[in-house]
Structure formats: structure tokens, C-alpha cells
Amino acid sequence: MDEITYGIGKLRGHEKNRESLRKLFEEKASSGSYLFSGMPAIGKFKTALWFAQLVNCPSFDAPCGLCVSCRKIDKGVHPDVKIIKKLEDKTVITIDQVRDQVVNEANFKPLEGRFRVFIIDDAHLLNDQSQNSLLKVMEEPGAQVIIILVTSRPSDLLDTIRSRCRAIRFFPLSDKDMEYILRDLPDVDYEKLGIVTSISAGSPGKAIKQAQDEVFWKIRHDLFTVLEKLPDGQLGDILKYSESVSIQRADVERLEAFFEMLLSWFRDIEFIQAGLPEDTLLNRDFKESLEKVYFCYSAEDITVLQSLILEIRKLTFENNLNLKMGIQRLLIKIKQTGSVQIG
Numbered sequence: 001m002d003e004i005t006y007g008i009g010k011l012r013g014h015e016k017n018r019e020s021l022r023k024l025f026e027e028k029a030s031s032g033s034y035l036f037s038g039m040p041a042i043g044k045f046k047t048a049l050w051f052a053q054l055v056n057c058p059s060f061d062a063p064c065g066l067c068v069s070c071r072k073i074d075k076g077v078h079p080d081v082k083i084i085k086k087l088e089d090k091t092v093i094t095i096d097q098v099r100d101q102v103v104n105e106a107n108f109k110p111l112e113g114r115f116r117v118f119i120i121d122d123a124h125l126l127n128d129q130s131q132n133s134l135l136k137v138m139e140e141p142g143a144q145v146i147i148i149l150v151t152s153r154p155s156d157l158l159d160t161i162r163s164r165c166r167a168i169r170f171f172p173l174s175d176k177d178m179e180y181i182l183r184d185l186p187d188v189d190y191e192k193l194g195i196v197t198s199i200s201a202g203s204p205g206k207a208i209k210q211a212q213d214e215v216f217w218k219i220r221h222d223l224f225t226v227l228e229k230l231p232d233g234q235l236g237d238i239l240k241y242s243e244s245v246s247i248q249r250a251d252v253e254r255l256e257a258f259f260e261m262l263l264s265w266f267r268d269i270e271f272i273q274a275g276l277p278e279d280t281l282l283n284r285d286f287k288e289s290l291e292k293v294y295f296c297y298s299a300e301d302i303t304v305l306q307s308l309i310l311e312i313r314k315l316t317f318e319n320n321l322n323l324k325m326g327i328q329r330l331l332i333k334i335k336q337t338g339s340v341q342i343g
């Protein structure tokens with residue numbers, strides 16, 4: 001049984017990775033170091049916990065998710081499963097943490113389970129010193145020791161560390177898996193979740209965060225309101241709007257979401273033009289607005305506008321293009337394109 005409830009949802013997707021891990025376990029080859037890499041919040045850390053449960057669960061049907069061992073791991077209180085994260089008042093995972101929580105601990109036999117598992121979350125935050133300290137354990141791991149480095153930035157780690165690890169790559173989840181994970185969440189607006197699921201690029205963690213982020217919904221509301229008015233609006237409105245957008249450059253997630261929203265708008269216009277049913281729209285709650293403007297853009301227009309959105313996104317992220325300028329350039333082009341059709 002592979003479905004286990006951890007605090008915020010269920011483990012879903014990444015079946016291939018779990019199969020490989022299970023195979024190693026069955027072949028009694030699971031000790032050693034692992035590098036779990038992939039974009040943020042797609043289930044790497046949860047899979048690490050699942051693996052810790054698998055190797056320590058006494059059940060025939062491991063990981064059962066129900067036994068004392070599984071539940072302790074789920075709660076983060078199992079004495080053999082250590083989770084190492086950056087401390088709040090620090091910018092890196094310090095050498096002291098690595099020494100106290102890994103190096104000194106790895107020599108001991110498991111207290112309750114079969115393996116001592118060390119999960120280092122956001123392992124790219126280990127500085128060189130911490131990594132070198134860790135390396136000593138990784139070079140001579142005990143037969144009952146598993147070290148899992150979880151990271152979205154594997155290239156930030158030292159080559160010597162990476163070469164010691166079995167690399168397990170994680171890919172974004174499918175929409176179906178995302179829906180499954182998000183379906184039963186408490187205290188989240190289901191309609192909002194449906195909307196963010198499609199624009200959160202296979203990352204359930206991101207979708208949950210966005211669904212609960214009021215700023216995200218305001219950005220989206222303001223953007224779609226201006227897009228609806230654009231074809232027959234005034235240039236002054238664009239200037240006013242672009243001045244009002246206050247996403248900071250460091251706010252990468254919201255910045256990415258902003259460009260995803262723009263792309264989703266034109267993707268929906270294409271779907272309406274193709275006569276596809278309402279439930280295929282990403283922005284169903286803005287259906288009326290989309291219907292007011294969908295005929296303003298030809299298929300070619302949309303292709304041009306989509307490439308421009310991607311280009312401005314790239315310039316914003318890679319070349320530090322001023323966001324307000326980028327938005328102005330984009331919206332002016334969208335307005336000009338849309339007005340031609342109306343005119």
C-alpha cells in the first residue's frame with residue numbers, strides 16, 4: 001500500500017522512483033547516500049520520508065503507514081530518522097548541525113528500526129565546510145545508514161558529494177496526480193485549488209501555497225481585469241496598471257505565477273476559439289471576461305503574443321529587465337493586436 005497521509009496530503013506520483021527505491025531495499029542494497037533532486041515542492045521530501053518508512057516498517061506490507069514506526073516517522077519523532085534543515089536564524093546548514101546530527105550519530109546502531117536515516121532538506125544550503133564534514137560519513141557509510149540529500153539545486157553541491165550519491169530525479173506531477181493530492185485538503189477553497197492546479201506546473205506544494213495566498217489572487221484579479229478591457233481601452237490604463245503592479249524581483253514565485261497567468265489567459269482564448277467545453281478552461285471563473293475578448297485575436301496573433309510573453313519572462317529573470325517596463329511593453333502589444341481586430 002503506497003498511499004500514506006502526511007500532514008498536508010497524500011504521496012502520489014513518482015512511482016518509478018519509489019519502485020527503484022523499493023527494489024534497492026528488496027535487494028538489501030538500500031544503505032548509502034542519495035541525491036533527490038527536482039523542482040521545489042513536488043514531493044521529494046515526502047518520498048524521502050516514505051523511504052525511511054519503507055526501510056524501517058516491520059509490516060509485510062511496508063510501508064504500512066499505520067504501525068508505530070511509520071507513524072513516528074510521519075510525525076518526525078522516530079529516533080532513527082533525523083531531519084536536518086537550515087535553522088531559522090541561519091542562512092546555511094552549519095557544520096555544527098552536520099556534526100551533531102549526522103557525523104556523531106551515524107556511528108550508532110539503530111535504536112528501534114533497521115536503518116538510521118538522515119534526511120537533509122534543502123541540501124544546497126550546506127556550505128562547503130558542512131559538505132566536507134558530511135563527506136567523511138558518506139565515504140564510509142555504515143551498513144545501516146542512509147543519507148538522503150533533498151534539493152532543487154543539485155548543481156550547488158560539491159562534485160565530491162554528488163559523485164557519492166545515487167541520483168534520483170523527480171519530475172513535475174501530472175494534473176491527475178495533482179488533483180488527487182489536493183482534493184481532500186482541509187481549509188482550502190476547492191475552486192481556487194482547481195485554478196492553481198493547472199498553473200502550478202506539477203508542484204502540489206506550490207498550488208497549496210498559491211491557493212492560500214491573497215496577494216496571488218489580487219494580482220490575478222487585477223491582471224485579468226486589465227486584459228479584459230485592453231482591446232478597446234486607453235493606453236493610460238496600461239500605464240496606470242503597470243505602475244500598480246508591485247511584485248518584487250526577489251519574489252520569484254509570484255513573478256513566475258504572473259507570467260503563467262498571462263499565458264493561461266491566451267491559452268483559454270485559444271480553447272474558446274476552438275469551441276472546447278467550459279471545464280477545459282484554466283480560468284473558468286473569468287469565463288465572461290474571456291468571452292468579451294476572445295474574438296479580438298487571431299491564431300497567429302496568439303502565437304506572436306505567447307512568444308513575446310516568454311521573451312519578456314526570460315528578460316525579466318535572466319537580464320534583470322525592469323518588470324514595470326516589461327509589463328508595459330507586453331500590454332501595449334496586446335492592446336495594439338487586439339484593437340486591430342476590433343477596428
Ligand SMILES: [Zn+2]
Nearest residue numbers: 057064067070
Ligand atoms: Zn509501518
